[in-house]
Structures are given as structure tokens and as C-alpha cells.
Amino acid sequence: MPRHVLVKELDLRTGHTFNTVNNTLNAVPGFKTSAAFFSFLRANLVLPPSTLNSTSSTPLLDPSSSGTLPPLHPSSLATMTSIDDVSHPTNHLADIPPSQPDPSPPTLKLVADSIAQQRQAASRAMIFHPLTIAVYIAIVALTSQFIYKSSSDAGILVTTLAGVTMTCLIAVRGFTSGYLTLAEELNWGWIRNEDGEEDVVIGSRYGEELIGACVLRLERNGNGGGKKKAKGGRGIVRAWTVRIRYRGGGVGTELLEEAVKFTREKFGKEAEIGFAAEHANSKMILPEIFNGGFRKRERRAAGALEHVLESLDGKKKR
Structure with a gap:
């Protein structure tokens, strides 16, 4: 059965919730159970001690349930934590001391991998x-x-x-x-823009395992003249990945669908979305003559996003 996952957007400057959206998610083809999606913006968030089963200090927007990811050893790439189902949202907002290091969610670890x-x-x-x-x-x-x-x-x-x-x-x-x-240099600072705002992180989970991640940056239009700001904006996909053994099962497509839906909920149905020129996997170490396979992957990713847009637009017209 489809799961319902709570999405909360937080004003990172004030720490107050300004919008809440409930999304119904489709089951992943080929799996016995559906893959649940979650989206969140990092904020100063502290959950009750009873909800944290791992040793990580990573704050979560989703409340805890009985299922948690198994504790993992600390990594230089990221700090892992648990991700749990949402049944009764009871998030608690609190201030984290400035001296506390930035925690990294498992989605960032997946991108680094x-x-x-x-x-x-x-x-x-x-x-x-x-x-x-x-x-x-x-x-x-x-x-x-x-x-x-x-x-x-x-x-x-x-x-x-x-x-x-x-x-x-x-x-x-x-x-x-x-x-x-x-991969080792990827940290939470990569998710912040020049104004200190942080990207939206969309994840896909199968059972207790995080199997996919998408990092989406929302760019608002500039000033429209005078005191009023121009409405609208666009979404930029800065990272998009699925664990190797789950590729080919539609997880990546559904991640892109969630990114498109989230962007249009923020900026309207006409909002544009595309891949960033300098996305997480865009850096090429070898000379260009050896990068043909990477360029082919980029073209396939762009084609997958175009297919998602055409599919969603077709559904709306019907």
C-alpha cells in the first residue's frame, strides 16, 4: 500500500514552520512493498531522546517509529542516522548551539558514495x-x-x-x-547557497534501507521592481542517485517526479526544472577522451527528466 510521508518546510532564519504538505507516494515497480519518499529542509531540529536509536546527532523532520536503520560506523564522508516512518507528526523545534558541528543526513552519504x-x-x-x-x-x-x-x-x-x-x-x-x-570533500556546506539557504533533500526508502536520493535547489526569481518581488522560480537538480542494486526498478524516475511536484507546488505549474551544470557527479578527473561514458549518462539523465515532465504534463491535460 502507498505510504503517506509528511513534508515540512522550515524558515531557516527563524526556525518556524511555514508550510506543511502531505504527499501520497506510488509503489516502486518490482518491489514487494512500496518505497516511501521523504523530503526535508535541514533546520535546527531536536527530537526526543526516545526517537533516536542511533548514536548520530543528525536531526530529522520525520518523527520516529519502531523501524530504524541499523547503527553504522562513523564515516569521513557523512554521519549516518535513522530514518523512520511518519504516523503522528510530533516534531519539536529547538535551538542547536552554534558550536555544534553540522550533521550530515544519510542522503548526503549516498550522494558521496x-x-x-x-x-x-x-x-x-x-x-x-x-x-x-x-x-x-x-x-x-x-x-x-x-x-x-x-x-x-x-x-x-x-x-x-x-x-x-x-x-x-x-x-x-x-x-x-x-x-x-x-567524495570525502562533500559536506553539508555544499547544500547551502550563497544566501545560506539550504537545498531540499528528497529520499527514497525501501523497508529500512535508504535506496535513493535527490538534492533539489529552489531558485526564486529576482526582484520585479519596487518593493515587490517577482513571483515564481525554478528547480535545479544538483544530485540524483540510486543504490546500484536498486537501479532499473523505477526508483530514480519517482525521485524526479517528486522533485518536479515539489518545485511546482512552490512556484506554480509552469515552473521549470532541470539538472545543474555543476551537479554532484559533473566533475571529470580524466582527460575528455576517457569521459564518453559519463557524458552518455548525463544525456540519459536529461532524457529521464524530460520524460517525467512529459508524463506529468500529459496526466494534467487528461
């Missing part, structure tokens, strides 16, 4: 690129010509070529290590 996973894709692209293969064959040929003089040199040749191969793999590993650095 997606950046780190780019290292594997980059390594494969570099190893199997025609240019790399040609250079490797040339090195093997020159090494063989220099070492192999008679059948007695076969052992030395095999050992040498194994060393050459290992050296090449280590070089690839070094070239792609920058993705791990990018």
Missing part, C-alpha cells in the same frame, strides 16, 4: 579505451623485443610483462583516485 563509485567507471573507461590498449601493446612489443633472445628468456619475459601490467594498473588507480577525494 555515488561520486566515489565514479572511480570504477573511470578506471574501466581508461583501461579499455583503444588508445590505452594500443599503448599497452606497444610497450609489451618493445619489452619482448628487448628481453627475449632465446627460449631460456621466456621466464624473465613473463615476469617482466607481469610487472609492466601491474605498473599500468597502479597508474590507472592513481589517475582515478581524485574521485575519492571529491
